[in-house]
Amino acid sequence: MPTRKAADAHAVLRGVTRIYPGGTPVHALGPIDLDLAQGEFFSVVGPSGCGKSTLLDVLSGLSPPTEGSVSFEGKTVAGQVPEGIGVVFQEDASLPWLTVRDNVAFGLRHAGTDSAEVDRRVSYAIGFMGLQDFTGAYPSQLSGGMRQRVCIARTLVLQPRLILLDEPFGALDQQTRLLMGDELLRLWRETDATVLLITHALDEAALLSDRVGVMSARPGRFIDLVETSWARERDSRIVSDPAFGTVTGRLWAALRPESMKAIGRPQP
C-alpha cells in the first residue's frame, strides 16, 4: 500500500519480503511497499512478532531483504547502513565502559571527525538531551530513560537525515515515555530529519506521528495507513484533543483482529 508520490520519497521500500532461512523457513515480513516522505514522522504499530523490528533492520541495511528493494535518497540500501541513517535500538545500547560524553562522541570519533567538531556537536547533543550534569557518569550510574537519551544523543551527533527508532521507550514508565516523546518531537522539528518509529504503544504512535502504519500478524504487511493531520508544533498535551481518541480508536480497530490472530484466537 504505497502512499505519497515516489518523487517526494526520502526512503522507498518496494515489494520487500524477509524470510529467515532454516529447517523451517520463517516468513517474517512482507511483501511491503512504503514511501517515506522527506521530513515525515512515520510510526509502525503491529502485533507482537509481526516483523516490525525486521522492517527496521531491512530499511536500515542491517539485514538484507529476501526479495524486493530498499532505497534511501535514491540509492539502493544493500549490505550496510548508509551514511545519513541513524538507528536507536530498543535495548540499552550504551557502552558501559565509556562515560556519557565518550558514549555520545563514539560514532563521530570513529567516523574520523576532527576533534573541535566532535566537541561542538557532542556538547550540543548533550545539552539538547538534558545530560549536561552527567557527562562524566557511566551508564550504570544512570536510569534506563537517561541511558536511552545517551543512545539518542549518540545518533543525533551524526546528524542523520533518516532516524530509525525501534521501540526506544519500551522499557520506560508511562510518564517518562510521554516526556521522552516530547523530546523526540523537539528533535524531529529541530533536525528536519525523517523519522520512522517502531512502537507497540498506540497512544505513542498516535500523538507523535504524521502517519501510522498498522501491520498485520506475521508475515507483517501494512493493512492500514492512518494520517493524523497534527500540526508540526505539537507535544504530548495533544492526548486531550478529541481527535486523538478518534485516531487511537481507528488504530485499535485495525489492529485488534491482527492481535487476536497473533495470540492464536482469530475472530470469526
Add this chain to the structure above:
Amino acid sequence: MSRLTFNRFADSLILVVAILAVWVGLHAYAGDSAISAPATTFAFAGRLLVQPSFWTHVAATMEAFALAFAISAAGGVALGLVLGVRRFAGDVAEPILGSLYTIPKVTLYPLMLLVFGLGMSAKVAFGVIHGVIPIMLFTIAAVRNIPPVLLRTARALRLAPVKTATSVLVPAAMPEVVTGLRVGFALTLLGVLIGEMFASQRGLGFLIINGINNHDVRMTTAVTLLVVIFAVAANSLLLAFDRRVHHG
C-alpha cells in the same frame, strides 16, 4: 577518608582480627608441634626476610610463577576468544574443558614429571594446567555474554570489523576476562607451589615441604604466612582493577 573507604578499612581490619583469632585458637588447640603462634611466626618471618638465601627461593618461585601466569593468561585469553567467537567449536570444547578442570591436578603430576623432568619446566607446566582452563572458561563466557545490541550498534555506526573488535568486542568482554585472570592468578600460584613441593630443590613450595619433612613448624608456618600475604596483596590489586573495569 570517605565513608566507603572507612567501611572497607573496617571490614579488612575485622577480617584480619578474625583470622588472627582463629590462628590463636588453632595454636591453643594443636600446639607448637602443628602450628607456630602468630607472634613467633611473625618474628621468624622477619628473620627470613633478611636472609639472602630466602630471596633465592622467592626468586625461583616468582620466575616460575611469572612464566606460568604469562602462558596461562596469553593462552587462556587467546583460545577463549577463539572458542567464544566460533560458537560450534566452543560448544564442543566447553564441556571437555569443564571436565578437565574438575580432575584433581595432583593425579597428573607423575605424568608431568615424566614429560618435563624435575625443575623449572615441571613447575611452570603445573602452574599452567591449574591456571589456563579457568581463564579460558571465563573468556569464552565473556565473549558469549556480549549483548548482541552492541554489535548491532557497531554496524549501525558503520564501524569496520577491526574497529568493532578493538573498540567494542574487547572492551565489552574485558570485565569478565579480568575476573578470569584474577581467578587464574590464584590458581597458577597454587599450581607452582604444589609443583615446587613435589619436584624441586628451590622455591617457597620447597621450603614448605622441607619444613614439613624436617618438622620445622616455624619455617612451614612462616613461609605459608608470607605466601598468603603476597597472594592477598596481589589479589587486592587485581580486584581493584577488576572493579575499575566493571564501572560500578
